[in-house]
Amino acid sequence: MTVTCSSCDKNAILKRPKTGDALCKECFYFAFEEEVHHTIINANLFVKGETVAIGASGGKDSTVLAYVLKVLNERYKYGIKLILLSIDEGITGYRDDSLETVKRNEQQYEMPLKIVSYEELYGWTMDAIVKQIGLKNNCTFCGVFRRQALDRGAMMLNVDRIVTGHNADDIAETVIMNILRGDKARLRRCTAITTGTEGALPRSKPFKYTYEKEIVMYAYFKKLDYFSTECIYSPNAYRGFARTYIKDLEKIRPRSIIDIIHSGESLSFKKEVKMPTQGTCTRCHYISSNDICKACVLLEGLNRGLPRLGIGKTHKERRKVNK
Structure with a gap:
């Protein structure tokens, strides 16, 4: 039986995972883009004249984000300049391939591209780190x-803001992870659409309320060029267990994802609960809630042949560094 699009008279070809609406391709595109625009406007994410860096990995989320921001910037005259910013972690057979996708996106979307590598910044690649630490804490x-x-x-x-492709599923997973870990500080800020406003570079999530399944559908029907292979070092990542839990909930009740985000937004803490204050690392001078940031502690561990330095909160080697 033919199903009619709920927004026009054309034949519907898909059912939106988020709302259950039957839509044709064009109506789905418009609904998807308008919801992202609504999120951007409601949160006042952009200021005219800003230069915005898109964290581009070549995956579906960042690829769709780059494409949609280009569309909306032209449609609604945001007046922002968009730049692709990619991080090369140094994972052979994974990141090198995905960066080729980003380089094609650079040409397809007519956006400048900057690639920064771990090796350039830290003197280490993830391949080298995994050789030292193994797959458990990589x-x-x-x-x-x-x-x-x-x-x-x-x-x-010298950009004014970073945007990332973190979607609603990612944020719901993070809420669950922080609850399970009892991490009050991260739980308080993990649902924020923009972080880093207290002196650091603002980082925003235009896909905060956008379902992962819809991002995949948008990329598929638009025939966007993206890289779909999972990281070869992440099969045992803690987030994977939270992701499985969220997917199971979504099968039973699709609104579970948004409900978890709203629950995280509604959490409040007693005034006497002490939260870490943001400062700067005494070594690298980047944002940190400790005198020495986690990146510097981890890096020192690698350079000293103590790769477990900084893993966990009370590791004896970390206590030595902080003395």
């Missing part, structure tokens, strides 16, 4: 280094 190194590398690359480019 994601800790990569996550810490990547966050700082994005800031460093953005500062090299």
